[in-house]
Amino acid sequence: METVEKLTKVLRNHSMKITPQRLMIFQILENNTSHPSAEEIFKRVKDIYPTVSFTTIYKTLEVLCDLGELRELTIDDARKHYDPNTNTHHHIICTSCKKILDVFEDFSPHVKLPESFRENYMISNFQVSFYGICKECN
Amino acid sequence: METVEKLTKVLRNHSMKITPQRLMIFQILENNTSHPSAEEIFKRVKDIYPTVSFTTIYKTLEVLCDLGELRELTIDDARKHYDPNTNTHHHIICTSCKKILDVFEDFSPHVKLPESFRENYMISNFQVSFYGICKECN
DNA sequence: AAGCTAACAAACAACTATTATCATTTAAAA
DNA sequence: TTTTAAATGATAATAGTTGTTTGTTAGCTT
Numbered sequence: 001m002e003t004v005e006k007l008t009k010v011l012r013n014h015s016m017k018i019t020p021q022r023l024m025i026f027q028i029l030e031n032n033t034s035h036p037s038a039e040e041i042f043k044r045v046k047d048i049y050p051t052v053s054f055t056t057i058y059k060t061l062e063v064l065c066d067l068g069e070l071r072e073l074t075i076d077d078a079r080k081h082y083d084p085n086t087n088t089h090h091h092i093i094c095t096s097c098k099k100i101l102d103v104f105e106d107f108s109p110h111v112k113l114p115e116s117f118r119e120n121y122m123i124s125n126f127q128v129s130f131y132g133i134c135k136e137c138n
Numbered sequence: 139m140e141t142v143e144k145l146t147k148v149l150r151n152h153s154m155k156i157t158p159q160r161l162m163i164f165q166i167l168e169n170n171t172s173h174p175s176a177e178e179i180f181k182r183v184k185d186i187y188p189t190v191s192f193t194t195i196y197k198t199l200e201v202l203c204d205l206g207e208l209r210e211l212t213i214d215d216a217r218k219h220y221d222p223n224t225n226t227h228h229h230i231i232c233t234s235c236k237k238i239l240d241v242f243e244d245f246s247p248h249v250k251l252p253e254s255f256r257e258n259y260m261i262s263n264f265q266v267s268f269y270g271i272c273k274e275c276n
Numbered sequence: 277a278a279g280c281t282a283a284c285a286a287a288c289a290a291c292t293a294t295t296a297t298c299a300t301t302t303a304a305a306a
Numbered sequence: 307t308t309t310t311a312a313a314t315g316a317t318a319a320t321a322g323t324t325g326t327t328t329g330t331t332a333g334c335t336t
Contacts, residue, residue, distance in 0.1 A: 110248030123270035132261035191315040
């Protein structure tokens, strides 16, 4: 199912309202693999709804995160990034330009929490972050 | 070599000054596996040097990071954490209490950047972050 | 279609973590 | 001891984000 459709449904199921601003955000997130920050999303919505406020963006992103439809990435130390793909996958970030790319490789057969932690933690997921320099920055 | 001694040497080699404030920070970092935030370090230094400023803490942490003697962790979305162990290792964070523990397991034989990225990236390191709930929080 | 109401958007203020500025102080070399 | 480059700390500034308020609206109900 497409993102816009899916998110619309999920919000409806929680008796939340589908507003033009939110639809716009859904559209921006659809098939988005660029890991945008709140500001990037804000700018793009602003192009079409010049009166939209930053608060609305933050609030909507918060709602989507709470519903598990969006993942917050803390891979960049300057700001949060958002990823509509909530399936387990990994990232590579250029430490120079901060660009983040997806790494779709299933490491789960090999990356397991050591025995000693098993009884003390309920693991929900894990994330591999590769750090390096991209070709453009080198 | 102990942390205090090592960091003193490294700073001297870069003609930087060893101040009591810095020595205090070095001591706090020594064998520290609690991944403190700047604020936690600030508070502990303040206990002994009540006049110390936050700026000094941040500056010193920045210096140590630049010299590669300290690693900045971006695993918590609220604030940065610092880890004096700069050898490759991994972390598990409780999404409830935000406690961070070390995971010493060598995943490097299995976690490799896919072929497609190899020619476009110079990877310096990778990091596995496990997210879950610890026993105390559950 | 009209009315209702919880949820919403936007304006704005506030907050938190961090960084910058700069005058004063100090480590440590000469 | 003198010198000087560097560090400190007071203060202000900034960036990113969150909280509050008030008028508005989506979407249900009738």
